[in-house]
Amino acid sequence: MMQQENKSNRLINEKSPYLIQHAYNPINWYPWGEEAFEDAKKEDKPIFLSIGYSTCHWCHVMAHESFEDENVAAILNKFFISIKLDREERPDVDSVYMTVCQALTGSGGWPLTIIMTTDQKPFFAGTYFPKTSRYGMPGLIEILESVATQWKNSKEKLINSSDNILKELGKFFVSESNDTKLSEKNLKNGYNQLLKSFDIKYGGFSPAPKFPTPHKLMFLLRYYKMYDETNALEMVETTLGSMYRGGLFDHIGYGFSRYSTDDKYLVPHFEKMLYDNALLVIAYLEAYEITKNPLYKDISIKSLEYVFRELTSNEGGFYCAQDADSEGEEGKYYVFTPDEIKIILGEEDGNYFNEYYDITDEGNFEGKSIPNLIKNSNYNKKDEKIDVLAQNILDYRNERYSLHKDDKILTSWNGLMIAALSKAYKVLEDEKYLEYAKKAIDFIYNNLVDSKGRLFARYREKEAKYKAILDDYAFLTYGLIELYESSYEILYLKKAIDLTEAMIDLFFDEKNAGFFLYGKDSEKLIARPKELFDGAIPSGNSVAAYNLIRLARITGKSLFEEISKDVLDYIAGSIISEEINHSFFLIASSFALNKTKELICVIKDESEKEKIKDTLSDMQAFNLTVIIKNEENSSELEELIPYTKDYTLKDNKATYYLCEGNSCFPPTNNLNEILAKFHKIK
Structure with missing residues (x-):
């Protein structure tokens, strides 16, 4: 170049x-x-x-x-x-x-x-x-x-x-909003539009090229839980299965490419982006929580393994992307011939591998083959022999001309990966995911925040540059909330609240609602847009609204609830029956329209905290907020969440309080009893 x-x-x-x-x-x-x-x-x-x-x-x-x-x-x-x-x-x-x-x-x-x-x-x-x-x-x-x-x-x-x-x-820069208010009609419109555009055979919601847009799947999972609509879950499972079976997923080195050039997810555009893999991990993990399909767990683990191997800096942040091209040719790094495989693995194992991954003499990409499982009916069964052979092929592939890596670190995309890692820790209970998430947060606060607390957008070679935009604040806050809800460490909740207050000050349009893309202290361009469209990456407005309503339900802060409502109403009045293109808005809306359940756990020691985490990891609840209070964090927690002062130990034992809306059940010392009540009111 x-x-x-x-x-x-x-x-x-x-x-x-x-x-x-x-x-x-x-x-x-x-x-x-x-x-x-x-x-x-x-x-x-x-x-x-x-x-x-x-x-x-x-x-x-x-x-x-x-x-x-x-x-x-x-x-x-x-x-x-x-x-x-x-x-x-x-x-x-x-x-x-x-x-x-x-x-x-x-x-x-x-x-x-x-x-x-x-x-x-x-x-x-x-x-x-x-x-x-x-x-x-x-x-x-x-x-x-x-x-x-x-x-x-x-x-x-x-x-x-x-x-x-x-x-x-x-x-075009700032959408006009009518007087329409957010309602369940938006959720139903979004669902029906997705149903109408759904590819029954291969999944996805558009003709080729097909982008993953994991937030569409995340919304459908919530819709399924809210309305017990099995078609919503079927659309999710068909799409998740097809994306994995095709070449969109790298079956040798793991991780997902940016999009598919065909309807069956066979031939990808081979570049791999951090944000796609972060959001897809979240979608697969949420599907695993609901279905307990071990394939989704395996795909999540493999995708994160790819990120750790290829997109993780020694300093703790995550890189942007890996290129599609090597030696001037797109996809050359990823494709094989049958003879090439047999030379590496030997005749018997080579034939087994070629049949398993449909590697043929005709090929499926410019005369060579992208390994895939589209024709393999056993794709969802664990095959330890294949795993060993695939590792041998990966070792061979690693000797090829290496792919260019964009090694800058973006605050916004790191926020999404922190959210994915936090979700992985919560669902899979593997400490390494928590460690990676915490390390990334520490990296950002040590390197991308100035002495006045202003967040910056990009880090590379010891330099932080460019004032952070709405996406940086919103996505990092999303990661912090997920990290708090998986670790229950007050530090991350406090950071999320502080960032949100700064975001409101820098970006909120007090006159018309919604958040501007860049801050009031940033370089003035020819226009100051508000982005509402949830494309390959969700919009800052949708994620900000989701953060605000979640923080409002955790903290009881009425300002957060009011601004979230204003933003959601603003988007609802702007989208003109195009909910399908605003799927993260629908995620935020489903949370806002659904009654949140708050579980306040007052405990004596860490063993009780671990018991709570273990119990909650086995259940899926999109509308449950959990707060854990103990002697060590009580003063700080009561400062952040004043209403927690009223929640204390009963009989000097761990005590659990379950509330829905403005009413609470009587406290109990039995966690299983309170969770049974949760399922009854769900």
């Missing part, structure tokens, strides 16, 4: 792996910042903005075709100020200009190509362009030459065009 024979450009001083990939392009790239904007004004040149990320296949293609090309570089260097931006470092900038692209062209994606005025107002948008025109697609050279001519001869037209575009696009 890097052309070492070229002189380095300004990107050589950046920390982003994506920007560094372009540091030896012949283009005079700038990072996003004042120097670029000042030079654009001084030299009276339009700005060429290219946005991507380091594991993006089509970003690699455009880089090789165009950004390493001397002719393209000559045009850009002469007529434009060129900015290269890592979307994962600056999701706020990416969101603004992706919205522009989607509004102007009807589609979006990366690489994102924007041409704009010196004051950052866009007048041209697109995604990937070849160097020269082909197959009806305009070439980058032709586009640049045309814009350069227009800038020289009719600059005012372009400026007026950019002003008009911004004026027209105002409604």
Whole structure:
């Protein structure tokens, strides 16, 4: 990727792996910042903005075709100020200009190509362009030459065009909300829309390409529990099974790829993202809690094993992603031929392995085979021999040309992984998951929080940079709440409350409700969007609302309840019967609309705490909040949750209080008795 024979450009001083990939392009790239904007004004040149990320296949293609090309570089260097931006470092900038692209062209994606005025107002948008025109697609050279001519001869037209575009696009940045209030109708609409779009044969809720969107499955699990709707559970199980059986799951090295290019989840886009694996672990674990299907447990364990092996830093944080490409070819790292397998394993074991994973002479991907279980009816049965053989294949695969790894650490995505690890500890009772979660929290608070308590978004090579956006605050709080509810350590609840209060101060729109994407103390862009769409990653607004309602039910803080209601009503009034695209909003809504049960446990010693954790690990309850009070934490707990002052030991024994809404059952010293009452009122 890097052309070492070229002189380095300004990107050589950046920390982003994506920007560094372009540091030896012949283009005079700038990072996003004042120097670029000042030079654009001084030299009276339009700005060429290219946005991507380091594991993006089509970003690699455009880089090789165009950004390493001397002719393209000559045009850009002469007529434009060129900015290269890592979307994962600056999701706020990416969101603004992706919205522009989607509004102007009807589609979006990366690489994102924007041409704009010196004051950052866009007048041209697109995604990937070849160097020269082909197959009806305009070439980058032709586009640049045309814009350069227009800038020289009719600059005012372009400026007026950019002003008009911004004026027209105002409604795309901040959704208008009507007076609709959140109700059960939203949940039922979401369920019916998912049912209507469901692929009965292979699972999932769209034609190819199929993205995992685990939060759709997480909502359906809650819907099943609320309404005893078996179709909801069947949709979840079909999808979970198909995603695992296909090539979307890496059967050799574990972990899930970003999406499937076909309807059966066979051929993935091979890059692996931290956020996908975090959310999928949560979905599989929640399904395991309900069904006790050991396959879901096994998939969760294997996915986390992948994260520990490939995406975990020695410092405690988690890296972003692994690339799809090796030696310039997408997927080459992951595919095999039957003869190759037999050379490694021997004739007998090789034939067994090839049949098990459907590795054939014809292949299923460019003449070679992605190991998969689509045709294997025994996919859900444990096969210890296969596990041993797969380890041998992994050892062999590890000798191949290694995949690029984006080793920056993002606060937001780490928050999701902390939530997954906390859930894993709670469900699987393996201490290592708790240790990894705690270590990641310690890493973030030691490296990504400044002296004033302001959270930052990205860490790499000892540098924390970029003020955290809504997603960072919301996702990290989500992780902290999950960590508190699995460990019952007050420290994590306190951090979650503090972060939430800071989030309200920095991002909440007091006039119209909802949370803005970037904070009131951050760089001002041409728009200040509110993101509501739950795509591959859930929106900050949905997760924030979920956090707020959970914290409100734990702490009794009325402010949290009120703001959560405002945000959920705001989203409900904005989505215009498109609940299917707001599935994490539906998760938050199901919690808000369902009566929460609070279990307050007043105990004497740690052994009783472990008994509670063991008992609760065997049950699934999306609407149960648990608080454990003991002599050591009582003063701190009562400060955070004032109503806990009224809960004390009875007869000097561990005492359990179960409350629903505004009423409580009589206290008891028998945990099983109180849980029986919980199941009765559930």
